[in-house]
Amino acid sequence: MKRILFLTTVPPHIIQKYVSDDDWSNDMLPAHLSKRGASVTIKRWTDEDIITTILDSDLVTFLWAEDYIQHPVAFREFLETAKKAIEIDRNGANPPCVMNHIDLVKWNMDKSYLLDMQRAGFDIPTTEILDAEQFSSPSALHQRLQMFQLSGSVVLKPSISASSNNTRLISDISALSNDDTAYLDSCTKGDLQSSLVIQRFEPAIATGEYSFVFVGDRLSHVVLKSPKSGEFRCQPQFGGLLCPQPINTIEERTLSMVNTIFDTLRMWFGKGSTGKMGYLRIDGLVTDETAFILMEIEAIEPCLYLELEGLQEMLSLLLK
Template sequence: MTQIAILTPAADDPAYKSHWPVVLERLSKALAMVDVTTVPTAWTDHVRDASGLADYPLVLGVLTWGYYERHSDWLAATKLWGEAGVKIANPAPVLGWNSDKAYLRRLEAAGIPIPPTAWSDQVTQDEVDAAFDRFGTDTLVVKPTVSGGAWKTVKLSRGEPLTDAPDGAAMIQPFLPELVANGELSLLFFGGRFSHAVMKRATAGDFRVQVQYGGGYTHVPEPPAGAVALAERVLAAIEEPLLYARIDMVEAADGWLLMEAELVEPDFYLSQAPDGGRLFAEAVRARLSSEV
């Protein structure tokens, strides 16, 4: 059996205490199919000293939920892991740049369609008022560029004051009614190969699709060709080698739009994967074999 490390939330972070062990069990069960065992270790224990990760043939950063609340530590850690040669997947530089949604600007410049977005260093009421007119909408979504799981994401109607603005860089986007009507589609890739697709839908009266807000997830046996094509374009636009990727998108009036390319700590929804995560496990085994 080969033993690898999986980075988990900080030990003193209560937000995900009841959830991440469940996801870790799913990952571990899948990896057991290829004779790989896992050792959980909090990512915050390796911010200033990478020696605790040095002996592992592979480190996965897939459970570092909550990193956005300690983003300066996260960036310091990913820089250290890269310089120390930690065998981490996805690559340490990817874990750094993908932790700030400003990367969407680079993908948009490469021709990837994203929702109309106004970028701000610090959102003001004037910027919000201007965005309503710019986008021709009566509803906006404002969210930090460094966040996860809809953290500090707010939905505003025209005329409603901005009372809980994100602190620091943020995105202002028109609310996409398709997100509620049709849901957000996630396509999972392991080792560059498509694994499975999941449609996430918000509960009645909410716009957030995450399970912690009551969202529901459904396996999509045959994702639309346009969605698959967009996901493949996104992956092709990313130069670094990826062990895993979750591409989140919404079908709007003009076609599929990329919401996020989740390359840091996405839930893989392995409970929805028809193969139980075997493709993920095989990608990990292939990566381990390439390191020999």
């Protein structure tokens, strides 16, 4: 019987509610795994005995740890502690496999990874990342933003965030609204709990953002996420629509670029001292001029749209 541990962030009573409602993210993966004979445990990475539980597991996954962004410092400390414990336990008979492994999770939790991808030769939106708390006032931060771009639209977000959490579109950086100024004020006061990501707004978002979902070593399926009219965020909670896209309808130039991104990540992170890379979601835009503008890589707790496709592949991967 394979012992599979799902790390989570939510309090125990919330875990029990989800268990009783059979309402799991990623298409009820724990329930499906249990039905196939796995011993499934759901436990908070903040629990005092979590390292013991990890070492007593065969497979550990972050697929249900989405709220880690609320505790970035503690989560990073947990990753370091868990990595050391697993590396020491490597001399044991059956050390746990973490999927995705801890080095990949550490790299992916901060959006500064986008700059690594840019250095590797991939297109990303024009991006800068800085410490907003070094600025004494919203006006001082505003002056710095205008060094990035004098006028026009920019997108601001925490470097540790998910699902457009605390993300703001400033329509014209040369003419801030009161709400824009309030957002900058919160940034200077440390409300982001991480660095500030500044990006040039990509108008192509109006036609939708593509999510390429990889399970194991192959592209499993593609979803187009389209924002509602007047919105730049494409998640369903902001009115976005999801539409599966047959892989054979994606332009060859785009598929080639996305597969090259995946191959690069597999070269960097295919295996680590704590486990292996098992799943990824690669998000981006397609324009007439550019085959693929990389917007995000999700390797921790992504929505993989398994309710649409890829569930059997994921179950096979976790039960292998």
